[in-house]
Amino acid sequence: MQGNRRKLLQMLAAGAAFYGPWKVNRAWAQAGQKKPLVIGLTMDASGQYGASGMDERLGAMLAIREFNQKGGVLGRQIEALHMDTETTPATGSRVAERMITRNDAAFLIGAVHSGVANAISQVAQKYGCVFFNTNSSSPTEAGRDCHRVKFVWDGNGTNFAHAIVKNAMRASGRNWLLLTNDYVWGHNTSKATRTLVEANGGKIVDELMVPQNTRDFTSYLLKIQQIKPNVIAAAVGGDDIKALRQQVVQTKLDKSFAWINNQQDWPDVYGLGPDAVFGVFGTTWYYRLDLPGVKDFVARYQKTYPGIQIAVPGNVFYNGYVATRELLRCVEEAGSTNNLAVIKKLEGRKMSAADRMQHHDAWIDASTHQVQQTIYMASYNDKPAEKDDIFRIQAQVAPQDVVDQGAPAACKLESYAATPSYEQ
Amino acid sequence: MDVLLNLLPHLLNGVSLGLLFALIALGFMLIVGVMEVINLAHGSLFALGAYVAITLMGWKLSYAAAFLLAPLLVGAFGMLLELCLRRTYGKDPLYGLLLTFGAALVIEELIRVLWGSNEKQLPVPEMFSGATLVGGLLYAKYRMFACAAAVGLILLLWLFLEKTPYGAMIKAGAHDSEMVRALGINLPRLRLAVFALGTALAAVAGIVLAPIWGVRPHMGVDAVVPAFLIIVLGGVGSFWGAVLAGILVGIVVGLTGAYASEWSLLSMYLLLIALVTFRARGLFGKKTALEN
16 A cells, blocks of 8 residues: 555656656746746835835836836846745845746846845846846945946936935035944945045035934934034834934924935835925836826726825835836847846947936946936925825936946946856 | 933933833733743734723823723733643743644734724823923933833832732742642633733733834834833843833933944844843743752
8 A cells, every 4th residue: 555655756846856847837838928928026025125026016016017018128028926025134045046947937027126136136147037126226336336238227326316415505504413224325325425525525424324224223323413414314224214313303393403304205204194205215106197198008007006005106116117117128129138238238238218218318328237217305294285295306416426436436346258158 | 421421311220120020021921920921912912002092092081091991801812812822831932832822813913804904193192292301312201101001010019029918929820830739829810811911012012112113014023022121131030120121221312322323223132142142041030959
């Protein structure tokens, strides 16, 4: 009996090993279909950037859905494969490795945390798999940690600092305090702010490091009151900035100091209430920009995701969408999923303002692989046209005026020869 | 003198933070003591308290009503969890650990399904909103209320455990549950009640801390780790050990937050390592037979 059962199991295993993959291939052949194109969505669903990760996933999914409705790309349907990167670099590496080696992902898209983005891109470069960093903004992503396979879609800390610092110094004073999330994005964003403040005659009176996942900011707020700076420049993100905003409002310190948040992601402020939207902050897109295509984009979002908690799309969703759409366009133009062919389509690529629903044309810097785009300065909207209209766009700055000048020197892209050829 | 004046607000802030930590830890400790189970779902029940309170306030109930009702509802939920735990008593502790770990994941996902993944707000009662000047510095009124609520609840719990026959049963159960059974006390019912009390305390702590920390499905993780650490630091089973350890952790986190901010979260773990190195059983932990 024991022997029979073992034999039966062995036969089943052998059958599964042979029949499993053959069955799949045969199914495609019979249907006259090509193998689906798998896109790995390396996005956080938990941890500090869980909310933003989910938002950018919806953006990528909308772009994929729209391409699939038109017949896919290169005659292949697109399959999105999502795994939670947990806002943890080690998980990011593991997910990327798995998606490339086991799931045959043709491309990887997604990241909010710069440490996670860096970890994913190292794995992607090892295999030659093109990776789109959609929403992480450390200047190092298109500088020291750039890679031939990596393309950075968000504005970075230096871009935002360029857009905000001079005006804020003029309006609020020269003594600045930096409140810095203690990881790569926070460090490098505050470094960019410090450089600009000091270059313009200002002074950094102190820098307080905020460990990731800090929930109680009272000691920081007490310290700020003791130091009495003119301006507080925060480079704090995700759930941490939500908690910080709430506690600043509770202590009424939003009224006592000028606050600047380098970049304010939409999922981190949506639903916090109007009081929590204080200070001046940067963004790359807003759902009420008076530009062609914006209303239609919002309508498509609402039609695709009815009843969703975030009722209107924000910058994180937008980045997920436009990045994925551009990747699929490049694959179509290249006529291949070969990584080097796609990379060559992306490098130096020009994207019109109308197509991207921004005020200025954008381009992908061939030497850093960062998208150079319009940066918006925003603050709380005290005259909202509707409930969700919480931002007032104060200014829009052309990409030429906020270029991260140090990035090309810091970025050493691997040569094409040193990048493995990769195609799925 | 100036140094002391600068230091004072941070010390006071540390004490108030520590009292809130202690409140979370005490519910956790009750369950560890009587059930001999490390309840990894404690953090999720902490979060559930905040979410239930939000729902109750959404039904136009006052903050005070939500403050009273939500812990009762979460306590009832805790009773269901205890019923599931019963099959693990007397077995390898790993079973209880795994079950509560699974329960933590289920509760967190349940929260996502019922309330969504996005940040929620628990409104601060009008009388506690805003800030007040303390020694020339602005301090959130709600933070003072939270501190007072923690002190009140800790004292109430102490009175309950020390001055009532039920408290005596719980303490006896924590000391030797089989002996309690032999004395004719209904042990399953005692365990059920203690689990409900522990989870209700987690829920109260969740409600008190919600307006400070914000409400999100995984907020429990931020609570359960310090709670676990405080129990070890204070000495497993010691009420005042947990309170003192909570205050100690609060002061260390508060001071490092102000003067060496990059160390503020790490500081509590360094404190644990330092203390356990010299006093393995924690501040008020009793000696084991092996140490005598």
